[in-house]
Amino acid sequence: MSTVGQLINGEIFIEGTRQQDVYNPSTGAVTKQVDLASKKTVEEAITVAQAAYPAWRNTPPIKRARIMFKFKALLEEHADTICKMIGEEHGKISHDAAGELQRGIENVEYACGAPELLKGEHSKNVGPNIDSWSEFQPLGVVAGITPFNFPAMVPLWMFPMALVCGNCFILKPSERDPSSTLFIAQLLKEAGLPDGVMNVVNGDKEAVDTLLNDDRIKGVSFVGSTPIAEYIYTTANANGKRCQALGGAKNHAIVMPDADMDNAVNQLVGAAFGSSGERCMALSVAVTVGDAAGDALIEKMQAAMQGLNVGPYSDANNDFGPVITKAHQEKVIGYIDSAEQQGSTIVVDGRNAKVEGYEDGFFVGATLIDNVNTDMTSYKEEIFGPVLQVVRVQTMQEAMDLIDAHEYGNGTCIFTRDGEAARYFSDNIQVGMVGINVPLPVPVAYHSFGGWKRSLFGDLHAYGPDAVRFYTKRKTVTQRWPSAGIREGVEFSMPTMK
Numbered sequence: 001m002s003t004v005g006q007l008i009n010g011e012i013f014i015e016g017t018r019q020q021d022v023y024n025p026s027t028g029a030v031t032k033q034v035d036l037a038s039k040k041t042v043e044e045a046i047t048v049a050q051a052a053y054p055a056w057r058n059t060p061p062i063k064r065a066r067i068m069f070k071f072k073a074l075l076e077e078h079a080d081t082i083c084k085m086i087g088e089e090h091g092k093i094s095h096d097a098a099g100e101l102q103r104g105i106e107n108v109e110y111a112c113g114a115p116e117l118l119k120g121e122h123s124k125n126v127g128p129n130i131d132s133w134s135e136f137q138p139l140g141v142v143a144g145i146t147p148f149n150f151p152a153m154v155p156l157w158m159f160p161m162a163l164v165c166g167n168c169f170i171l172k173p174s175e176r177d178p179s180s181t182l183f184i185a186q187l188l189k190e191a192g193l194p195d196g197v198m199n200v201v202n203g204d205k206e207a208v209d210t211l212l213n214d215d216r217i218k219g220v221s222f223v224g225s226t227p228i229a230e231y232i233y234t235t236a237n238a239n240g241k242r243c244q245a246l247g248g249a250k251n252h253a254i255v256m257p258d259a260d261m262d263n264a265v266n267q268l269v270g271a272a273f274g275s276s277g278e279r280c281m282a283l284s285v286a287v288t289v290g291d292a293a294g295d296a297l298i299e300k301m302q303a304a305m306q307g308l309n310v311g312p313y314s315d316a317n318n319d320f321g322p323v324i325t326k327a328h329q330e331k332v333i334g335y336i337d338s339a340e341q342q343g344s345t346i347v348v349d350g351r352n353a354k355v356e357g358y359e360d361g362f363f364v365g366a367t368l369i370d371n372v373n374t375d376m377t378s379y380k381e382e383i384f385g386p387v388l389q390v391v392r393v394q395t396m397q398e399a400m401d402l403i404d405a406h407e408y409g410n411g412t413c414i415f416t417r418d419g420e421a422a423r424y425f426s427d428n429i430q431v432g433m434v435g436i437n438v439p440l441p442v443p444v445a446y447h448s449f450g451g452w453k454r455s456l457f458g459d460l461h462a463y464g465p466d467a468v469r470f471y472t473k474r475k476t477v478t479q480r481w482p483s484a485g486i487r488e489g490v491e492f493s494m495p496t497m498k
């Protein structure tokens, strides 16, 4: 059985001290081992990255960007291999894996614009013969810690931008599906990236804590669950590091009485059950306004869900695959049980999903739950499975109030034909990413991604323009070259432009 190792200084290295099983969630079988880096190995990766930093920092942005152009071409050339690796370890069907990879590649395309993005600001004659400019300098060695659910895309949110800004990078991917991430990082060498600029440490808490506590790491980007995001943010901050930590979600869609119900149902099916609901932007709660909208939605959802196919990643006819682990399958089923025990109505029950030939796979069928209320555990917590819960209210304001009261504020959406209602909703809702008849309002690569409330700890969002700011420090230079005519004597007062 092969072992997924560490990428340090351009070479794969297996430490061999501690290892963990990697599963194929479609079959339930262990297919690989992943090496878990010790503190010593992570420190070695940091040392290597720090040594590579001075030369990389001084490499012109256009040359850094050219490596990204080649990297993009290599990602496209190897797309099938990458998607297969994602499928094998995550369970995502090939069409979904291809979508994930494409959204990742779009971040590489954005990073190709580094010379433009790093141009800075210049003001001539801020005083007599005095010029001033702001430039954006890299932080040094920065780290990224990523979740299982997007093993290609989320790392690509981080390191292309960090690298073109002149930083060296240490990535700690999810230990549950590490192969595609490592493969992608290896392509950087072929694209021309100098050894040591990008390193991958596979591992668990020991690796993460080493990154958080080492003074040489200047910034940390994290994406994962909220309890860990909060831990990463507070620890990184206490250690004087810049940090952005994106956490979990509970994304609500308001279904207004005037919505195009067939369209809303189609959108909700994909957004709730796609990728088995293991997306931080999955729509997991539909809030229907008025009894008629609630009844219509339930009736049409039931019909639409009859044709859904859950099965192994290898069959492109499947709509979605298994969840990531046996433990997670049990957790999702536990949430459905709790919703039932707490008084909701299970309309479509995916708890006993059976896939012929894949009896040991971690499958959960698409599940629809009606009459959910805000006191239920399944409503309060993130399920991260193919489960759509319906909460019925009578007014749009009630719907907005309950969204605002939820601890998470990642994404939300409204289905309506009423422009005034949609405008009021997008202006006032306390959520970071808003869709209007768009169920998964994931910003494109040249905007930035991030939630509000306990879905993001930090000030700057991921990728896009915010990433340029996150991965650089502003330095403002004020310059004067005294010439014979303007030499001055000693000045004791604050210079002003009066």
Ligand code: NAD
Pocket: 145, 146, 147, 148, 149, 150, 154, 172, 173, 174, 175, 203, 204, 205, 208, 209, 223, 224, 225, 226, 228, 229, 246, 247, 248, 249, 279, 280, 382, 384, 410, 451, 455
């Ligand atoms: P997770 O929090 O369990 O793990 C994320 C990373 O943190 C992994 O690399 C893991 O090794 C590390 N980690 C886990 N426990 C740790 C600990 N105790 N100390 C230090 N490091 C630790 O998340 P996951 O299960 O891999 O991913 C799913 C979660 O990620 C969901 O909550 C989902 O909403 C969230 N997510 C959020 C976004 C977003 O943009 N907001 C995007 C994708 C996923």
